[in-house]
Amino acid sequence: MENEIRNTVIMGSGCSGLTAAIYTARANLKPLVLEGHEPGGQLSMTTLVENFPGFPEGIQGPELIDNMRKQAARFGAEYRTAHVVTADLSKRPFTLNLGKEEIKTRTLIIASGASARWLGLPSEQALIGHGVSSCATCDGFFFSGKEIVVIGGGDSAMEEALFLTRFATKVTLIHRREQFRASKIMLDRARQHDRIEFLTDTVVDEVFDVTKKEVTGLKLRNLKTGKVWDFPTSAMFLGIGHIPNAAMFKGVLEADDDGYLKTRDYVHTGVPGVYACGDVADRRYRQAITASGTGCMAAIEVERFLEDEGH
Numbered sequence: 001m002e003n004e005i006r007n008t009v010i011m012g013s014g015c016s017g018l019t020a021a022i023y024t025a026r027a028n029l030k031p032l033v034l035e036g037h038e039p040g041g042q043l044s045m046t047t048l049v050e051n052f053p054g055f056p057e058g059i060q061g062p063e064l065i066d067n068m069r070k071q072a073a074r075f076g077a078e079y080r081t082a083h084v085v086t087a088d089l090s091k092r093p094f095t096l097n098l099g100k101e102e103i104k105t106r107t108l109i110i111a112s113g114a115s116a117r118w119l120g121l122p123s124e125q126a127l128i129g130h131g132v133s134s135c136a137t138c139d140g141f142f143f144s145g146k147e148i149v150v151i152g153g154g155d156s157a158m159e160e161a162l163f164l165t166r167f168a169t170k171v172t173l174i175h176r177r178e179q180f181r182a183s184k185i186m187l188d189r190a191r192q193h194d195r196i197e198f199l200t201d202t203v204v205d206e207v208f209d210v211t212k213k214e215v216t217g218l219k220l221r222n223l224k225t226g227k228v229w230d231f232p233t234s235a236m237f238l239g240i241g242h243i244p245n246a247a248m249f250k251g252v253l254e255a256d257d258d259g260y261l262k263t264r265d266y267v268h269t270g271v272p273g274v275y276a277c278g279d280v281a282d283r284r285y286r287q288a289i290t291a292s293g294t295g296c297m298a299a300i301e302v303e304r305f306l307e308d309e310g311h
Contacts, residue, residue: 005104005106006103006104007024008029008107009103009107012034012110013036015295016278016295016298017041017277017278018065018069019068019299020302021072022068023295023296023299033080035079035082036245037083037245038113040065040069041113041278042113042279043065048060048142049138082099087248087252089249094106106309107274107302108274108275109275109295109299110276111298113245113278113279113291114243115245117238118134118238121207123206123207124204132207132236132238134242136160136163137287141167143168143235145167146167148170149235149236150173153175153176153177153179157239158186161190162186162193172199174203175200175202176201202222202223203221205221216233217231242279242283243259244283245280253274260281261276263275263276267297276298278294282294
């Protein structure tokens, strides 16, 4: 249907997008979900999720996403493998450019998430969910009684390292420079902790052991001396931040210095009818359950907005 105007389009198919899809579909709004670059979001790359309510034995991340997807489809949600290149939000209906086609919609829910910054090593990518993680809150528990590593030099890294001391016997914080970007208070807190040790001017060249499907150690290199050595560890946590997937809204919607979309009254952007939920607007909590909560809020706002307009 070439000239069809959608009631709502949901950008993203992680927890927030799929929760929004369940609610808008049940409201008979026939949402279209654009699955984006990472279908299923960050949960699709994790293994066991133990902190999502309702699963006493835990549930695999991809299975949780698949369940949500089926639940929304059952009520009439439609899915498309596509991502938004640019968006015209200056007039309604809004126009979304998907590269080869355009979609018009009365409302828009942005649930495009945030992508963790990785080192970009093939061995690291192969071990995501098997000892390589970008979320201490999600995965720290699995390494109770083990020695682990955190990569980074900003507040995110200090926060991860401090949190992980609850479980690990030792946390080694590895940073490529001598100076840290972290705030003084966070750095002091980490330095004073007896379970945190620091390795500066050091980078990771490889993560072992892909053949064993688990992290057993790292190949490290000192940038000043050139010294290369193997460092045994049970896990590597990335604390080098996230990149919100909101580049297509630069100059269109208000964002903070790091690109996270700014919202007011929970999920409202500055444009009526456009809502942002989940990790694209949340730099603080970044949990599956909080993403789902804001996805629900955005869906209810869409429902009310369209009702007020008589749709």
